[in-house]
Amino acid sequence: MADERLRLTVLGCATPYPSVDNPCSGYLVSSGNTRVWVDAGTGTLGPLQRHTRLDELDAIWISHLHADHSADLLTAYYGLLFADIRLTAPIPLYGPPGIADRLAGFLTNSPNRSPVESAFAVTELHDGHEVTVGPMKLTSRAVAHGIPAFALRVEAGGRALVYSGDTAPCAALTDLAEGCDTLLCEAESAYAPAEGEQVHHTPEETGDTADAARAGRLIVTHVGRFLTPQEAVARAAARFDGPVEYAAPGATFEIGQATSVPERSTS
Secondary structure (H helix, E strand, C coil): CCCCCEEEEEEECECCCCECCECECEEEEEECCEEEEEEECCCCHHHHCCCCCHHHCCEEECCCCCHHHHCHHHHHHHHHHHCCCCCCCCEEEEECCCHHHHHHHHHCCCCCCCCHHHHEEEEECCCCCEEEECCEEEEEEECCCCCCCEEEEEEECCEEEEECCCCCCCHHHHHHCCCCCEEEEECCCCCCCCCCCCCCCCHHHHHHHHHHHCCCCEEEECCCCCCCHHHHHHHHHCCCCCCEEECCCCCEEEECECCEECCCCCC
């Protein structure tokens, strides 16, 4: 019988561009033989293939259309339609309104619109969207990022993982994360902006969100260039009493356990 424990594998978490050893935001969420690619930031398609082929994905979920969360959909499109993969049906793609036209706008190189829908079966997200993918229930909530953006709750086997996407602290994220086993939350900003719209968490706010949601564990991700992962974890831990870890590239977390599994060496 397939192992249906809920797992999170970090493909990358860099922002706003990849580093030498860390692609941009992307995660593989799996339960049993069901696999969902959550955010497809720059460089994540490579490490994704350590775990699954593109045509073995059951769905793709995109939080918003900034390139560091979605750019590898472009190369995935070419892989699905014009390479060594023989796709039997388009892969379900859940993303913000306008995602298909946004992809087609980049991919179209002739008078005829690029056949995005031949690679992806697109469903546009809305606040409160729910879908079941294998044993996993996916619930999306609109969050505060200055553009259409969503957070995600994944439930399977009595466990719950919540991913913030990119967002300032907001009630929708706290409500979505209520009582979750693990909150994967961004901590992009070293400090909240003195003026203008806030669109990210600081590490302290990441801890506050986890505390307010009564999350079992906090995984800090999407740490900005003016912070180190160690600083972000320490600052978040000052505001949250539960376990706090960093979303290290290659790490796999079993949801409901408090430690990560390092990436297995391929050497």
